[in-house]
Amino acid sequence: MVAEIVSVGTELLLGQIVDTNAVYLSQQLAKLGIDLYRRVTVGDNRQRIADAICDAFLRADVVLLTGGLGPTPDDVTAEGIADAFGVPLTRHPKVEAWLRELLQQRGIAPSPTLLKQADLPEGADWLKNPIGTAPGIWMEREGKIAIAMPGVPAEMEAMFEQEVVPRLQQRLTGEVLRWRILRFFGIGESALTDRLGELMTSPNPTLGTLVKQGEVWLRIAAKAPSEREAETLLDEMEAKVIERAGQWLLAVGDEPIEVLVGKRLKALGLTIATAESVTGGLVCAMLINLPGSSEYVRGGVIAYTEAVKMHLLGVPWEVLQTEGAVSETCTRLMASQVRTRLKAHIGVATTGYAGPTGGEPDKPIGTVFIAVSTPFGTHVERYQLRGTRQQIRERAAYLALVQVLRSLPETAATSSR
DSSP, X not given: XXXXXXXXXXXXXXXXXXXXXXXXXXXXXXXXXXXXXXXEEEOSOHHHHHHHHHHHHTTOSEEEEESOOSSSTTOOHHHHHHHHHTOOEEEOHHHHHHHHHHHHHTTOOOOHHHHGGGEEETTOEEEOOSSSSOOEEEEEETTEEEEEEOSSHHHHHHHIIIIIHHHHHHHOOSOEEEEEEEEEESSXXXXXXXXXXXXXXXXXXXXEEEEETTEEEEEEEEEESSHHHHHHHHHHHHHHHHHHHGGGEEEESSOOHXXXXXXXXXXXXXXEEEEESTTTXXXXXXXXXSTTGGGTEEEEXXXXXXXXXXXXXXXXXXXXXXXXXSSHXXXXXXXXXXXXXXXXSEEEEEEEOOSSSOOBTTBOTTEEEEEEEETTEEEEEEEEOOSOHHHHHHHHHHHHHHHHHHHSOSSGGGOOO
């Protein structure tokens, strides 16, 4: 089965909102083993919607549309589907009855405008909306299926999972598609592909790379008659990849870096404290953004001035005078002192010049020092970052968590206060 996605909404073309629906559907179709080769965006125009559907049916078995369902005059997806199939719109009695009951429950009068949502292409089935009032549309003819869902992400996702997936699964035969993300740090995209060599041209599983933030993501995708066989193919290819490039492997999966750090800290029973200058609390904010983070985050110090570095973190005045606040020694002391004073297992510290002013001849704008202190010692890395002030700060916060993750032991047996 081959699918295409048609996102409907003039606001998408104007850049007023981001099309997260298409991203979600792409991921879900891949899990179902449905091939997706194209995504299209059109405005709220009946003719252009119909044209997009007809064009997609030249290549695809299924067209999934999001947006343009509802009571307002610019909600014309139903009309576009009707035109594409060459049928009129007709009032669907079951949908009207469902709408009237739903509106009554919500204390809303069933106006002609709201009941317009019960007008579907002749011969179409409807999809119940678990959250909103706009029903979805399932139109099938001669082996071609058009599926329309609301544009509101929560409504679309609920409808897709509860109404669309079961219907698609009944029609699916053949192979399933499964994939896995391996994340590498400290090696460039071209260098990684060079090391993997002929593995990059494997027909099944296939390998593809993507550069995200400071990492290279390697996607391994496998097709097989069953999920178990696909997972076996993924395991075998992952082992081959790690054999060639395992020293740069940061993590497996697509979870944010703060989630990876939080899970590892929690699993190991370790705690962390932050001392931040250039990042101004971003590192701690990323960590505590997760539910349950109080189990492993002890707290943080925003040591933005030299006075705070001295009085709260015990950085000697001599160090600040001779080497400066943006220095390896200062950052090292900040990390070790915050770990000790907040009674944490791990201490992480950041200093640097985010610009646009400041810097020194040997420490220009973008110079950042990051230190991670553990019971076994303190390690400092120096980075030269580019970008705006905010980009440098955000990048430094991300790198601090990467450095923390790489410093954590795999098992609790090797950890100690």
